[in-house]
Amino acid sequence: MWGENYSKEELLALERKYTVQSWDASRLKDPILVEREEGVFFWNRRGRRYLDFSAQYGSCNVGFRNKEMVEALQRPLKFGSVSAMFVHTLRIQLAELLAKIAPGNLGKSHFECTGSDAVEAALKFARKYTKKWKIMSLWEGYSGEGTLGALSAHGLPDSRFDFEPLLPGFVHVSPPYCYRCDFGLKYPDCGLACLDVLEKTITREGHMAGMILEPVPAGGGVIIFPDEYLPKLREICDRHHVLLILDEIVTGFGRTGKMFCCEHSDVVPDMLVIGKGFTSGYGAAAAVVVPEHFTIYDCTKPQETRQCHSMSGSPLACIAAITNINIILRDKLVENASEMGKYLLEGLRDLQEKSDIIGDVRGKGLLVGIELVKDKKSKEPDKDKEREIIEKCIQRGLIVEGRCGGPQSVIVLHPSLIVNKEHIDTALDILSDVIK
């Protein structure tokens, strides 16, 4: 295979020379060159094994080099490069499958290539459908860094600064981040003041087309909302004819112990945005799923505007998604995520009791955050500690992620949904050794 005769240093130099940004983006002191993957592990050049509790940015729900996935992608095809201008059976099959598993009346899909593209499409749909133009989102929320529209809704300031001014009409409000409430209040005495402010903001701003948010902001440090937050938000959106857009790019496909996270609170959004675990990273695919009655485009009109990418819903992306969803359903990975998530959370809560620097542990299913502080009383974040712990975990063979920028320091865990207790015990042992 190409590259086999190069050393790691030579490959790294070539990559730095010929790519704009890649390994360097991980900010690791010693970038890892992935040589081989299997299950929840990958190996580097020197044969060093890593237990991956990041699942590659939370994408790989069915695990690495899954035999069925690899076989499905190698099956001979009668067609391989069909653009969005034509119809093909795999795209129809995938749309039908999504209609079966999506919550409530969500039954029509629009395919895209990446999560940012799908967010972008949802924002455009909201404008076109409501004929209003503003979009609201949460500070600390992640909407995507790949397109300017998604980045305008994005609520993590570090990623935004270099690209400002961003698009007009995007409004941010405080998230229900109860460990660090923007209003200095305490749940439940607060009466969810953040939602009152959100509703007032809709009225004061006017022209609000949609509200986009993750049901659990993941990159923002795994923020777990109070149970009534999403149902109340649904009511507010209905009251003001604002579309509720749930970004389940991380939380979808079983990650939180339900097929889609919104099922925990029986809330059906007007648009469900999916990516990552949709193909477990084996294909470039994302989608927006809308209700059956939702007519955004009249395709029979030749002059109708379009939202399409040349290769969205490509045959290979569709095969990856169909096979991936069938594995998740058949192997009961949603149930495993729920059970293993509880086991992981219990282990981390024990660790929290013994530690002076774990301020909060929170999670849903296999999406878990460990918030680090200088001391538990002041709750002062410790960003240096976050980097130090990530590096030390990696030295011990465990891959974990940090929060996406900002002063708060959170270790984020979202392993593949195939993890078992043995894997979790290994991760807990390493974490208890390095979180000091």
Ligand SMILES: Cc1ncc(COP(=O)(O)O)c(C=O)c1O
């Ligand atoms: C919640 C959420 N939305 C959108 C995106 C953007 O997806 P992509 O990186 O595929 O463009 C991400 C990526 O991490 C995400 O976590």
